[in-house]
Amino acid sequence: MMSVIACSGQVDDESRDEQAKLVARGVEPPPAPVYAKQEQPIATTRVTNHGGPVLAKMTVRVVHVGDVSEGGASSAQQAERDALVAFTLTSGAAYWETLAQYGVGPGRLAGAQRIPKALAFAGAMAAEPLVSVEALEAQIKLLLHPKSGASIVPPADAYLFFLPKGTAVSFGNRGTKVWKSCVDVGAYHRHTGLEPYAVFPPCDLGQSPRAVSHELAEMATDPVVGTGWMSDRDQNVGVGEIADLCNQDVPTPIGGYRLTQLWSNRDGRCVPF
Numbered sequence: 001m002m003s004v005i006a007c008s009g010q011v012d013d014e015s016r017d018e019q020a021k022l023v024a025r026g027v028e029p030p031p032a033p034v035y036a037k038q039e040q041p042i043a044t045t046r047v048t049n050h051g052g053p054v055l056a057k058m059t060v061r062v063v064h065v066g067d068v069s070e071g072g073a074s075s076a077q078q079a080e081r082d083a084l085v086a087f088t089l090t091s092g093a094a095y096w097e098t099l100a101q102y103g104v105g106p107g108r109l110a111g112a113q114r115i116p117k118a119l120a121f122a123g124a125m126a127a128e129p130l131v132s133v134e135a136l137e138a139q140i141k142l143l144l145h146p147k148s149g150a151s152i153v154p155p156a157d158a159y160l161f162f163l164p165k166g167t168a169v170s171f172g173n174r175g176t177k178v179w180k181s182c183v184d185v186g187a188y189h190r191h192t193g194l195e196p197y198a199v200f201p202p203c204d205l206g207q208s209p210r211a212v213s214h215e216l217a218e219m220a221t222d223p224v225v226g227t228g229w230m231s232d233r234d235q236n237v238g239v240g241e242i243a244d245l246c247n248q249d250v251p252t253p254i255g256g257y258r259l260t261q262l263w264s265n266r267d268g269r270c271v272p273f
Helices: 013-024 075-089 096-102 123-127 133-144 209-221
Strands: 059-065 108-115 158-162 169-174 177-180 188-191 196-200 262-264 269-271
Touching: 059 075, 075 108, 075 209, 096 209, 096 262, 123 133, 133 158, 133 169, 133 188, 133 196, 158 209, 188 209, 196 209
Parallel strands: 059 108, 059 158, 158 196
Antiparallel strands: 169 177, 188 196, 262 269
């Protein structure tokens, strides 16, 4: 679920306790590094569905936060991101079709837009050097489902939020360490109660093709985190979702993109390989 820059190889008791607390709050702990033994075939049922929904024909809306003057993407960068999302969702046998075994078919980019930074980082949040994941989620919920009137963001099955430069998200503590976006954590996805959304912080790993494809695949197969397709035996790797189990680039670019590998029950390994 998350793209991770650095974390410890072993999960000690203190870290396990912290991970359990975060999962209970709906925050995904970053996965441990993937070792060779994890990438080898284990069983065709390594990931199972836990009774939750999947997004069989996921429509996605991309939200670019911030004008260029606020650290937001340029028009060219925005177009590149939109093209990456559209390609990934419709890549068919080359990539996305791997998800058919989990009940997911081709997706669609429903549209993209730019919003002022103040709509995602309201009030005092705009001046804070580090914003909590909970505060950002509350603002995203309000943006998508305002208390009165219609949202300026049209409806979709899932949303991608690309954050502007100069913004950072805090994920609480792991022991005495504060997890921070673009330091310990890359992209991540959560659920508003009505639909999933992913957040991409302003760093190369946080907004890379690997991060984007990682979150898209997991939002489709496990939109309500921990209730869809995941591995119970791999809780030390994120929450054991299909991209967490691989968390590395495909060996050969697909459509010019270095997407993430995905776990395939059918193949008993990470694919494409």
